[in-house]
Amino acid sequence: MTRATVQRWAAFSDDPGGGNPAGVVLGADDLDETGMQRIAADVGYAETAFVMGSGRERGIRYFSPVAEVPFCGHATVASAIALAGELGDGPFAFDTPVGRVDIETRTDAGVRTAAFTSVEPWIEELPDATLGALLALIGLGPGDLDPRHPPRLAFAGNRHPLLVLADLGAFDSLTFDPGEARTLMDAEGWPATIIVLHEHGAGRWEARNIFPVGVIAEDPATGAAAAATGGYLRAIGAVTPPARVLIEQGRHVGRPGLLTVDIPESGGITVSGTAVPIG
Structure with a gap:
């Protein structure tokens, strides 16, 4: 071999x-x-x-x-x-x-x-108990959610729970226990990340993606989650397709990145970006 x-x-x-x-x-x-x-x-x-x-x-x-x-x-x-x-x-x-x-x-x-263009996305409502567990994980309550963007389970290849926070301060300061996050994700059968978003306006969003695997607790730039976010925004009517949004991610873990998300009227979501060799 x-x-x-x-x-x-x-x-x-x-x-x-x-x-x-x-x-x-x-x-x-x-x-x-x-x-x-x-x-x-x-x-x-x-x-x-x-x-x-x-x-x-x-x-x-x-x-x-x-x-x-x-x-x-x-x-x-x-x-x-x-x-x-x-x-x-x-x-x-x-x-x-x-x-x-x-x-x-x-x-x-x-x-x-x-x-890349994702598979067909979809969203569904989060059960009240699941939403409660997610908010408890990050130390926040229902009042911290952005009322314009309801919490959902979003899919564009992986199933992601998705929360949108109204206040940038709450978004920046949220903390979580990686062990508790892993226990919740395993119990719910979520194979990838928990998406937490904040809208900056003018088509700009910022994401934090909880993903406890090994020494990692928070993912710096998550293409699958960006595709799920694009599908979510289309499904709830937060954008008028065709639309483009920019998602910043990684600031909170010292590895800033930028994901460009193109949202057509129907079908998969297109996520684009660069990549460079390490070392």
């Missing part, structure tokens, strides 16, 4: 010290699930992507340090940009555990970006 080579990328940033680090393993065909999980644990990033096959249409799987994840946006962006470095810009397609995801890479003024 050929020894797997792990590339390390920072996605949704043009700075290796910003954005969300992702491991990328190209040519992972010979790795079984145990091997992928071991490598992801060794890498220690929120997710590592394992890409199989050849050409512009490939299989992909995503692993956190502790478990397989159905879909990971930032590792998708990193993987597409890594492939574009070998095959050139243009369209790619990944066969993910949640379905086909199309990606387009392009380079402008020396900066390469990738844009």
Whole structure:
């Protein structure tokens, strides 16, 4: 068996010290699930992507340090940009555990970006008990929620609980116990992040994504959550499609990044950003 080579990328940033680090393993065909999980644990990033096959249409799987994840946006962006470095810009397609995801890479003024289009998003209401547990986790109450944007469960590849806070101070100061967060997420079957948002206005949002895996507690830039957010905003009528919103994330963990979210009238949500090698 050929020894797997792990590339390390920072996605949704043009700075290796910003954005969300992702491991990328190209040519992972010979790795079984145990091997992928071991490598992801060794890498220690929120997710590592394992890409199989050849050409512009490939299989992909995503692993956190502790478990397989159905879909990971930032590792998708990193993987597409890594492939574009070998095959050139243009369209790619990944066969993910949640379905086909199309990606387009392009380079402008020396900066390469990738844009992926999610599977069909949906939202549903959060049960009162679940909402209560979420608010207790972050030490806030119903009065801290933005009444214009009701709490929901949002999906665009992963199931994410989503809360919008009215006050920037509450958003900046929220804290949580990672162990309690992991217990709640496991009990609810949430494989990825808890989304907490604040609207800055003029199409600008800021996100914090709770994601306790290994040494990580809060994710710096979450593409799957950005896609779910785009679907949520369309579903509740908070935007008039076609629309574009910008999501800032990572300020609270010292790795700022920027995610561009394009929301069409129907279908999947497109999330785009840059990625640069680490090291």
